[in-house]
Amino acid sequence: YRSTPTPLPPGPKPKFFSGNLHQLPKIEKWKVYREWSNTYGPIFMYKVFGKKTIILNTLKTASDLLDGRSNLYSDRPRSWIYTEYIGRSLSVLNVSSQNPRHKIYRKLMHSGLNARAINSYQNLMEQESQTLAQNLMEFPDDFINHLRQNAGAIILKLAYGWTVTGNRDRFVVAMEEAFELTAELTRPGKWLVDAIPLLRFIPSWFPGGSFKLRAEEHKRELLAVDQIPFDWAKKEINSGNYIPSFTSQHLFPEDGHKVNAEEEDILKWTSSALYVGGADTTVATMTAFFAAMSLFPSTQEKARQEVDEIIGIRKPVFADQASMPYISALIKEVLRWAPSAPLGLPHYVIQDDIYSGHFIPKDTIVFANIWAISRQEEIYPNPEEFDPERYLGPTPQMDPRKFLFGFGRRVCPGAAFAEASVFINITNLLSQFTISKAIDTNGAEITPTIEFTSTMTRVAQTM
Numbered sequence: 001y002r003s004t005p006t007p008l009p010p011g012p013k014p015k016f017f018s019g020n021l022h023q024l025p026k027i028e029k030w031k032v033y034r035e036w037s038n039t040y041g042p043i044f045m046y047k048v049f050g051k052k053t054i055i056l057n058t059l060k061t062a063s064d065l066l067d068g069r070s071n072l073y074s075d076r077p078r079s080w081i082y083t084e085y086i087g088r089s090l091s092v093l094n095v096s097s098q099n100p101r102h103k104i105y106r107k108l109m110h111s112g113l114n115a116r117a118i119n120s121y122q123n124l125m126e127q128e129s130q131t132l133a134q135n136l137m138e139f140p141d142d143f144i145n146h147l148r149q150n151a152g153a154i155i156l157k158l159a160y161g162w163t164v165t166g167n168r169d170r171f172v173v174a175m176e177e178a179f180e181l182t183a184e185l186t187r188p189g190k191w192l193v194d195a196i197p198l199l200r201f202i203p204s205w206f207p208g209g210s211f212k213l214r215a216e217e218h219k220r221e222l223l224a225v226d227q228i229p230f231d232w233a234k235k236e237i238n239s240g241n242y243i244p245s246f247t248s249q250h251l252f253p254e255d256g257h258k259v260n261a262e263e264e265d266i267l268k269w270t271s272s273a274l275y276v277g278g279a280d281t282t283v284a285t286m287t288a289f290f291a292a293m294s295l296f297p298s299t300q301e302k303a304r305q306e307v308d309e310i311i312g313i314r315k316p317v318f319a320d321q322a323s324m325p326y327i328s329a330l331i332k333e334v335l336r337w338a339p340s341a342p343l344g345l346p347h348y349v350i351q352d353d354i355y356s357g358h359f360i361p362k363d364t365i366v367f368a369n370i371w372a373i374s375r376q377e378e379i380y381p382n383p384e385e386f387d388p389e390r391y392l393g394p395t396p397q398m399d400p401r402k403f404l405f406g407f408g409r410r411v412c413p414g415a416a417f418a419e420a421s422v423f424i425n426i427t428n429l430l431s432q433f434t435i436s437k438a439i440d441t442n443g444a445e446i447t448p449t450i451e452f453t454s455t456m457t458r459v460a461q462t463m
């Protein structure tokens with residue numbers, strides 16, 4: 001019994017049935033959310049068909065709740081269609097924190113992405129970085145596709161032993177299509193059945209029940225992300241002629257035991273999560289690096305000086321990073337200036353909670369506005385300015401890796417891996433290229449407009 005009930009967090013006024021659906025931004029949501037937070041405070045709530053979502057717009061609110069109370073805030077939302085009918089409830093990114101699989105996945109991913117494991121990928125990253133440089137040399141305009149090929153080649157080789165050929169590679173294209181579809185399928189308000197769960201009891205032939213047939217079709221399409229590459233790898237491994245990978249290592253574990261169907265299923269989901277979590281995010285980070293270098297030539301020059309001094313004409317290795325403070329600061333600044341997961345991934349509350357005078361009910365979806373945190377003036381003065389020197393000198397500003405990779409029991413398992421591949425790529429590129437603005441037909445420089453599109457946030461949309 002609460003005599004004066006604690007109020008829900010404030011937020012925009014909802015309509016009776018559809019809630020705030022009509023006000024939700026279609027693009028650059030994180031910017032609109034930050035504006036709303038100027039009106040409603042650092043923590044606000046909106047509703048879509050009765051489903052509550054809160055947005056945490058400051059580092060304090062996000063770390064107090066998602067890190068500090070991670071036992072309550074580390075679940076993922078369930079969408080009837082997406083997780084139940086389309087069969088994604090056991091995927092690594094979606095799995096409930098209360099399902100024993102969550103811990104198993106995290107442990108397995110750690111084994112493939114920890115510092116020691118990453119060291120064994122050094123040659124692969126170096127080789128792919130050379131291929132990237134060559135591709136850029138031949139077709140500089142096509143750089144986003146080259147970056148995509150680079151990320152795909154590294155991850156598909158380490159996950160499955162698959163060798164990417166060219167930038168229209170079969171698996172890379174299939175994964176890309178699955179990403180597009182996922183973004184569409186998880187759009188808020190897309191499925192009425194998520195708003196009215198009773199609809200799920202309607203047979204598929206009945207008017208309004210056709211979503212079941214569509215879900216069945218999408219389920220098959222999304223298989224491209226996990227089952228097909230996994231089956232391919234298994235076939236290769238069984239043929240005896242294969243490239244060692246995360247999949248081969250775990251299908252034939254060192255202790256020699258025979259892997260059962262459950263373990264195989266776990267492995268399948270984990271391997272595919274490496275691509276789902278790792279491909280777009282590293283491509284976005286490298287794209288931001290190109291943008292920053294073309295916009296800020298003096299920063300590029302300082303970075304190149306360090307590369308020339310430490311690396312010279314040899315190839316960079318991971319160990320070099322320890323003696324390259326400017327490049328390390330540059331990587332932090334690229335990550336902060338253009339966060340590749342500006343809203344992270346959704347968390348979900350498993351128990352009623354009270355925070356800072358707000359009642360946060362069980363089953364609320366929670367997003368940390370990572371982009372807004374990266375622009376908090378009190379942490380990063382002049383936040384739009386690209387300045388690696390923020391992190392250098394006697395009073396460095398906070399390391400943004402503290403929040404860019406998410407929070408609590410869901411924190412990104414691939415952070416060290418991402419940094420290693422970004423480090424090798426950017427040092428290698430800076431030692432061979434000067435990145436500058438494109439020139440138009442009159443010989444004038446074209447200043448790129450920096451706009452965050454949904455492709456940069458597809459992972460964030462992959463609930």
Ligand code: HEM
Binds near residue numbers: 275341
């Ligand atoms: C710059 C690169 C990257 C950024 C900024 C990034 C960021 C994030 C963020 C914000 C989350 C959500 C965490 C949360 O829910 O609080 C996440 C989750 C995840 N990331 Fe990354 N990530 C990057 C690279 C990678 C790489 C390279 C991999 C794998 C090779 C990876 C695999 C994953 C996986 C599997 C999850 C889901 C974890 C879970 O739900 O338990 N990420 N990442």
